[in-house]
Amino acid sequence: MEFRGTGIGQGVAVGPVVRMAERLPEPVDRPSHLDPAREEERARASLSVVAGELQRMGAQAGGAAQDVLEAQAMMAEDPTLVDDIVKRLADGKTAERAVFEAFASFRDMLAAMGGYMGERAADLDDVSQRVVAHLLKVPAPGVPNPGHPFVLVARDLAPADTALLDLGQVLGLVTIDGGPTSHTAILAREKSIVAVVGAADAATLADGDTVIVDAANDLVVQDPTPEQVAEARERIAERAARAAAPVTPGALADGTPVPLLANLGSADGAEEAARLGAEGVGLFRTEFLFLDANTAPSVTEQQAQYTRMLSAFPGRKVVVRVLDAGADKPLSFLNDAPEENPALGLRGIRALRHSEVILREQLTALAAADAATDADLWVMAPMIATVEETRYFTNLCRELGIKVAGVMVETPSAALIADHILKVADFASIGTNDLTQYTMAADRLLGTVANLQDAWHPAVLRLVAQVGEAGRVDGRPVGICGEAAADPLLAVVLVGLGATSLSMSPSALADVRASLARHTREDAERIARAALAAEGAAEAKQAAQEAAAASAPTPTGTPVP
Incomplete structure (x- = not known):
């Protein structure tokens, strides 16, 4: 029997199922035999x-x-x-x-909001379970330890x-709930865990x-x-061999x-990325410096972190995205006013x-x-929609000493007028996550439209393709920095559409490098044309x-007939 879900990464795993323990039962609603002050003391102690x-x-x-766990810790002591x-x-x-009751009420409110906040409802449930378990002096639900390698199956993690x-x-992870942007998926991708999420029928396992x-094929068998x-084990061995092979520059x-x-x-992952063969940084997110802060970090504080990152890639390109706040990342000192959408x-x-x-x-x-460093710094602005915004940003970069200034293409408007935008910007980087969300009118953080x-x-x-063609005509680099670049076959398609570089989670580098090496530019363009001619994603x-x-x-180098 086969179950469909959303694969995270390109790996495959084989093993016996171990189910995640069920959640704690709902606490009985009965009057306390203690006075409220004593109960408050117990609650505050467990929350702490x-x-x-x-x-x-x-x-x-x-x-x-x-970052995720620190955000959960803040939930545990949220004043509200x-x-x-x-x-x-x-x-x-x-x-x-x-x-x-308090956590459930807040959870329901977040779930009703949908999007990023809706995805965080599950995080609240976990904190609630941990606090209740501590109050009851019982173990909190967690990952089982059967004493042998296993495939973990859970409602969600x-x-x-x-x-x-x-x-x-x-060996692998299967979740019944959750989507490709849940924290389970995000962390599984970062840790290179073979995972299929949102496989609803897996509840019968x-x-x-x-x-x-089979993450590569969105499948659980x-x-x-x-x-x-035997075929799965062969694929596992082939993938291990690719990961162990000498690192070479990406090429067709x-x-x-x-x-x-x-x-x-953050700068913390620079050393590991370089070890895995990253030829530079295609997207350095600077939000970590600003999130959970009441005021913006000083120029000196920012400079220290940026210097640390740039120093890890001497002579190599490092593309930094200036602060992308708003939507799922509101900041009290920037844009925390409530918005309908x-x-x-x-x-x-x-x-x-x-x-x-x-x-x-930030630009200063x-x-x-x-x-202060030898890296090749490129800086780009997020959520560009107009030529005027592009000109504003690039002019400000020039004024403040930034040599290479570009834009993120995340909105359909920016893609449609890329020929004009790339006459102003030095480069473009396509954020496929947001570009897909806005093109399909489907919130990328909402499981119901995953x-x-x-x-x-x-x-x-x-x-x-439109951005790629504009880059070719204007002689401007066009990179991809969304999750699409981590899909080995889609990476070939993106290059065939005009992408000149690909940026991804470091764990995906080996698979993408191997996929590109199997195809020529002519192949990539032909494969891209085949995908463009289709009527839907599948x-x-x-x-x-x-x-x-x-x-x-073939293994002997002869084309497959």
Whole structure:
């Protein structure tokens, strides 16, 4: 039997199923035998303990997991939630029940908001479970430890569980709920865990079932045949061999260079990215310096972090995106005013223009870091929609000493007028996540429309092709820095559409490098044309697979007939 979901990465795993333990039952709603002050003392103590545990787990995990777990720790001591708990205690409820009700109320509110906030509802459930477990003096639900390697099947995973998975034991991960942008998916991608998320029918899997988790094909196979297992193990071995092979620059089979760069959220991942073969940085997100702050960091503070990043890539390109606040990342000192639809509101370059001093300070810090290092610094603005915005940003960059100024192409408008934009900007970088969201009118952080959030859709590919052609005519580089670049076959298509570099999570570099090396530029353009001619995302992917099979070499180097 086969189950469909959304594959994370390109890996494959084979092993026995172990189901995640069920959640704690809902605390009984009964009057407390303690006075409210004593119950409040119990509740505050447990909230504090859980917040501390999450902070420690975050420090242990590092990277994106640390950001997620620190955000959860803040949830545990959120003043609004604590006030709600205290009010419920005053009505005579137990600490366990008051915590459960307060978190559930806040969770339902977030779920109703949808988008990024809706995805965070599951994070609140995890914090609630941990606090209730501490109050009841029972273990919090967590990842089982059967004593042998296994495929973990869960309704969904809490960030703390995903961040600390024992990769020596967990062969793969299957979730019944969740989408490609849930924290489970984000952390699985960062940790190179073979995962298929949102496989609703996987709820029928039982402990001990043998499964193949085929992330590359969005598939979970229950009770596979010996032939299927043998094929999966062969693919596992081939992928391991690719990862262990000497790192070479990204290139097509005919020698056409395609630099492979890393997407990074802080300077902490620079060393590992370089080890995995990143030829530079195609997207350095600077939000980590600003999130959870009440005021913008100083020029000196920013300069120190940027210098650290640039120093890790001497002589190589490092593309920095200026602060992309708004939508799912509101900042109190920039744009925290409520909006009906924040994804379409004051975000990206719009928010920075509204508070230009923050943009000026960031560009000043970047220029100073550039002067102090040997990296090749490029700086780009997010959420560009017009030529006028492009000119505003590039002029400000020139004024403040930035040598190479470009734009993110994330809106259909920017793609459609790329020929004009690239006469002003030095380069473009296509953010396929947002470009797909706006093209398909499907919130990229909302699981209910995840089926539309697919960069394979010909509508998205046509916009990419338009930007690629504008870059070719104007002699401007066009990079890809969205998740689409991490898909080995889609990477070939994107190059065929005119992309000159690809940036991705470092864990995807080996697979993409190997995929590019199997095809010439002529092949890539032919495969891209096949995808463009399709009527939908699934059809485009299938057409590309068939076109790629016609040109991929056999192990002896002879084309497949």
